[in-house]
Amino acid sequence: MTSLQAPALGRPLSFPHPHQETSTTQDGRTPRPISTSQFASMPLRDESGSVRDASTEDNHSLANTFGTIDLHRNRNSKIEPIADAQGTVSPSFPSQGGISQTQSDQSQPPYQNGSTRQPLLNTTTDRSTASEAPIPKTHNHSDPINSEREDSSSSTTMHNRTSSSSSPPDQSDLHDPSKKRLNQAGILVGSASGAGIAARHLLANRHDQVGKEGGRPPRGYEQVEISDKWGIASRNIKEARWKAVKKGAVLYGFITIWLWICLSIFWGSTYRLTSFLPSLTVHVIPFDTPSSTSFLNGPITQQMTYVANEPSSVVHLGYEIKDPSNYPNGLEDVRRSIVAQECWAAIVVNANASSAWTDALQDGNASYDPTGAIGIYYSGARFYQVVLLYFDSLITRDLANPLATARSQALEAFMGSAGTNPTLLTNAARVPQAIGVGFGYTIFDVRPIQNGAWAGAAPMEASLIYFIIFAFYLCLFGGIARMKSGLNSRLKMSSMLGLRLGWPLLAYFFISLWQTLVVRAWQVPLTDHLGRAGFVTLWALNYVTIIAAGFAMETMLALIGIAWLPFFLVLWIIPSSFYPIELMPNFYRFLRWMPFVHNVEAYKIIAYGTDLQHRLGLHFGVIFAVIGVELIFFPLALLFERWKSDRDQRKQVEQKKKEEEDEGKAKEKKRDGNGEA
Template sequence: MGEERDVDFSLSVRDPHIRQARNKTIKTLLMYFALMTVAVWALLSVFWGSTYKLEYYFPNVKVYVYDYDSAANPNAILGPSVVQYLVGTTSTRPHMGVIVRDPSGKTFDDVASEIVGEKAWAAVVINANATSNFEQAIAGTGGLLEGEWAPEGAISLVVAGSRWFQVILEYLLPFLGRYMETPTLEASHQAAASFFSSASPDALGTLTATQQAALATPFAYQNIDLRPILPKQWAGAAPLEAGLIYYIIFAFHIAIILLFSRMPLQQSMQKQGVRISWLHTCLLRLGPVFVGYFFLSLAYSLINIAFLLPMDGNGYAGFGPQGGFMVFWMLNLLTIFALGLAMESMLTLLTLRFFPFFLISWIILNITSSFFPATLAEHFYKYGYAMPFWHTTTATKHIMWGARNRLGLNFGVLVAWCALSFCTLCLFELMWRRIEERKERKQRAKDVEGQAK
C-alpha cells in the first residue's frame, strides 16, 4: 500500500497520460485571463471615466446669484462688483454654471428652499445691507453686529453640504471662495477709496477702532450650510461609499453559502432519480434568502446606531429617531434584496463559472453611480439614476442629515429592482429545467433506439 501511495504522488504535470486534461486546464485559464483583461479595460474605464476631466463639467453645476444689495441701494458698491465678476467667469473654463436671478419678491427662506430642493448646487447671496452697513459703520451710526464690525455678513455662500459632500466641500466651496476674493477685494478698495477721498484730516485722526476695522475689511463672505454633517457624524460616510460595497460582498457570501448548502439535497435527489417541482425549486431558492437578508439588513442598520449616526435628519426630517431607524432598516432591507436577488438571478443564469464577472460589473456600475454625481460626467453616467446604490445613498442622506426628501422614489425604484430580479430568477430556473428535460428526452430516445437495434 505504501509503494502504491508513493507512485500515486510522484506523477508529474508533464506526464503524457494527463496531456488532454492539462491542455484543457491551460485553455480554460487562458480564456479566463483574456476575459479578465477585457473586464479590467471595460469596467474600470467606466469608473475612471466618472472622474475624468471633472472640472470640465463644472458648468453643469448651477450656482444662483441673488444681488439684494443693488436692489436695496441705488449706489451699491458690492453687488455690481460681484455680479459683474461672476458673469465674467463664464467666458473661460473651468467655471461654474453661474445664473443671475431676480431677487424681487424672494426671501432668504425661498433661496434656502431652492438649495435644499436641489434647484441649484449653491447660491451667492449679496445681502441687502452689504453697502449700507459699511456706510453706517464708517459714519459711526450703526451697521454693527452685537457692537462689532462683521464684514462676513455682506455675502452668504449658501449650500446643502450633505447633498454630495465630496463635491460641495472639496470642490464647490473652494471654487466659490476663490471667486469671491477678487470682487470683494475690488469692492473693498473702492469703498475705502471713496471714504478717504472725501474725509477730512481731522476725521481721519479721530477714527474709532470699529471704523478702522470697517475700512480695513469693508466686505467679506461667509459659508452657510443648510444641511451640514455635524461633528462626530462623519462615520455616516461609510454607508454611502465603501459600506455598500461590503454590503454586496456579504450578499455574495450568502448566495455562495446557499448554493453549496443546496448541493447535498440536489445530489441526493439526482441519485434517487427524482426532482422537486418548479414552484418548490423557487421556494427553496428564495426562502433562505429572505431569512439571511432579514438579519443582515438588521445588523447593517444597527451598526450605524452603534456609531451614533442620526436617524432624524438632524431635525430636518419628518420623523423622530425611532421612526427614522425603522425607515433606515426598511431601506437597507430593500437594498439587500435589490442587490442580492440580482446576484441570485445571475448566478442561476451564468452558473458559478462565469458569475464572478457579473459580480465585479455589478459592484463597479453601482459604486460609480454613487461616488460622484452624473452632473460632473458624460451623459452616459445618467444610468446611475436607476441603480440601487444611488437611491440608497440619496435616501440615507435624507434620513441622517435631512437632505432632499426622495424616499417615495427611492423605495419605488428599489422595489422595482426586487421584482425584476425575483421574476428573472424564477424564469432562469424554469429555463434550466426545460433544458434538462430536453436533454433527458433526447437521451431516452437514444436509449430506446439503441435497444431497438
C-alpha cells in the same frame, strides 16, 4: 455429573463443503457433482433449547461461531465415558437443555461433511478416560452405499470408514451411537471447525455481491489504485496539460477583457471629473439694496457671469444669477432651495451690505463685521467628498476679484466724501476693519456632518459594497446547497420559485437589521429629522436595497451559473461607489435607476436631512420599481435554468448510451475477429 451447557445459538450456521465432491446416482452410471457452494444442514439449538432447522435460515449467519464461547467457559468440566449394553465405552457429550430423544430424532439429518471430523473434547478432559473412548468417524460422501443409506433414513448408523468405498473398515468394536449423540457432535464440530469455512465462504459471496442490496466488501478487502505521478513536462500528461493550458488561456483572456470593461466603467466616471463641475449649479442672489448705490451687486454678478461662460477646460462651477424676487422670504427661501437640492450652493449678497459699510465709517461703529456682507450656503452632507473639496476653494477664488473691486470702489467714494468732511476720517479711524477688509463672506453649511457623526460617512461610501457581498454569499452558498442536496433537479418549478424567493427574503430581513444596528451603535444621528421613526425607516431602506441587490444576483445565477457569478459581482459592485451623476458623462445616466444611488440619497435624508422628507417616497419607489423588474425576469431565468439542466441531462444520457453502444460494437468486432482467426 457436570455437563457442558448448550451453546447460545442465534441464526443457524450454514457452511459449504471444503471441496467439490461427487455422488453416484442410483443407477450407478454418471457421477453427480456436489457444488462447494451448497451448504450442509445440521440441527441447531437456540437459547430456548428447541431444535432449529438450519435449512430454513439464510446463508449469512455466523451465530454458531459464538457458540464456542460456552465451551471455553466450561473447560473445568469433563466428558465422562458411558458404557452401553454390550460394554463398549463411548464418550458422553453434554446434554442440550433437556431435549428429548424424540425431538432429536425428528430433527435434521446427521451432520454431513466431506472431511473426516471428530467431536471437540474439552482440553481439561482426563487423558485416560479420553483415550478409552473411541472416536466415531463421519461419512465419506464418496461412498455411494453410505450416501443412499443416509438419505433413506434419519437413524442411519454412523460407521468408521475410510475414504475408499471398496473396502469398508471393521466396525466390530463400535456400536451405532444414538441419534442424540450424533446431533450433539454435529453442534460442537460445526461450532468450532465449521466457522472458518463458513466465514471464508461468506466473504467470497459478499465480494460478489458488491453493488447489490446488502452486499459490502470487508474493510480493506479491495485495493485502491492510485494513478502515477508525473512531472509537468512529462509526455505522459501531454493531453491533460494541453487541455489545462487551453482552458487557462480562455479564462485568462476573459478576465483580461472583463477587467478592461469594468475598470473602464469605473475610471470613466472620474475621468475629466473637473470638466463636469459647471454642472454643479451655484445660484448668485444680489439682495444688496439699493442696487444703484451697491458696491457689491455689480462686480459680483459681472464676475460670476464671466466665469460661468468660460470653457470646460477651466475649472469652475456653474454660476447662475437669480432675481431676488424669486425669494420673497429672503434667506429662509435660500436655505430651503439648498435643502430641496434646487442648487448645490448659493452666493447671497446680503441686503444693505453697502450701506452698512458706509454707515460704519461715518459713525465710527467699531462693531462692524465685514464678513456679514456676503453669505455662502451649501449642504456638506449632500456629497461631502465634492462639496468640501471643491466649493470652498472655487467660490473663494471666484469671489476674490469682485470683492477687491467692490472694496476699491467703496473706498474711492468714501475718500471723496471725506475731502469735504474731515470728521469722517476721524470716525473711520475707529473702524479699521472697514478700511482694511471692507467686504467679506461667511460660509453656512445648512446640513453639516457634525464632528461626532462622521461615522455616518461609512454608509455613504463602502457600506453598500458589503451589502452586495453579503447578498452574493447568500446567493452563492444557497446555489451550492441546492446542487449538493439534489433539490435543483428534484423540485417542481413552483416549489423552486418559492424556495428561491422565500429564503432570501427571510435572510435579508435579518441582515438588514444587523446593518442598521451597527449604524445606530456608532451613534449616527437617526432621530434628528425623523424622530423615533428614523431607525425603522433606515431598516426598511436597507431591507429593500439588499432585496434589489440580491434578486439581481439570483437572476444571474439562474442565467450564467455559479462558475460565472463572481464576474457579475464585480460589475454589480461598480455602481455602488460613484461620484454624483452630475459629474459624469451622459453614459452614466442609467445610474438614476440603480438601487444603490437611491439608498445613499435616502440615507442622507434620514440621517442628515439633506433633502425634503417627502422625497423618501421617491427613493423607495425607484427601489421597488427595480425589484418589480427583477420579479418579472427572475421566473423567466428559472425556466431557462430548468430547460438547460434538463437538456444537459439528456445529453449525458445520450452520450452514455452512445459510449455503451460503441463499446458493444467493439466487443462484437473483437469477437468476430477471434472467430475468423
